[in-house]
Amino acid sequence: MNYKKVGFLVLIVLSLAVLLTTHGQRQSVEPPSLLSIQEIAKLATAEAYFDVPVMLPPESVQLWGIPVPFTKKSYLAIGQGKVIAGINTEKITEFTVADGVATIKLPEPEILEWKIESNSWRYWDDGSGNLLQFSIHDIHKAELMAEQQMVERAKKVGLLERANDNAKKTIEKLLRSAGMREVKFI
Secondary structure, three states: OOHHHHEEEEEHHHHHHHHHHHHEEOOHHHHHHHHHHHOEEEEEEEEEEEEEEEEEEEEEEHHHHHEOOOEEEEEEEEEEEEEEEEEEEEHHHHEEEEEEEEEEEEEOOOEEEEEEOHHHHHHEOOOOOOOOOOOHHHHHHHHHHHHHHHHHHHOEEEHHHHHHHHHHHHHHHOOOOOOOOOOOOE
């Protein structure tokens, strides 16, 4: 996760809170602009953690196209990872403010980041590849397969919908703290 961007978002929210409140009295501030919202960059609003099993298909070392005995290997690998979803605020193109009402059209939520924890892998082999060890190539292949599965599972369990709902809540709180009395999403 890009901590600089998250830190920047926290800084914006805190700055707005300080600007809006001085010893309990409201001050008038300039209404937010499209550019000020786009500067957030990416707003991560939902995450999910998964155990991802990957079955590596059987492979054998081949010599002139003939499988070499005792070199077939087949593995089951299970890794743990997380998927982060949210919105890219740079893609917001419609934002208006009139009479204390902010109207905004958010972009579609997207998967912002995914990662398998490299030290979380557990491996089991079928015992038939007595002459072969699990290689770096095998680990890389398992990670790629796991990442694809994890992103698909995140979409199936509704992570994008949750990210969209959370993004709306976050943007609404941000705009209300900037003095908007109402926020409409189109």
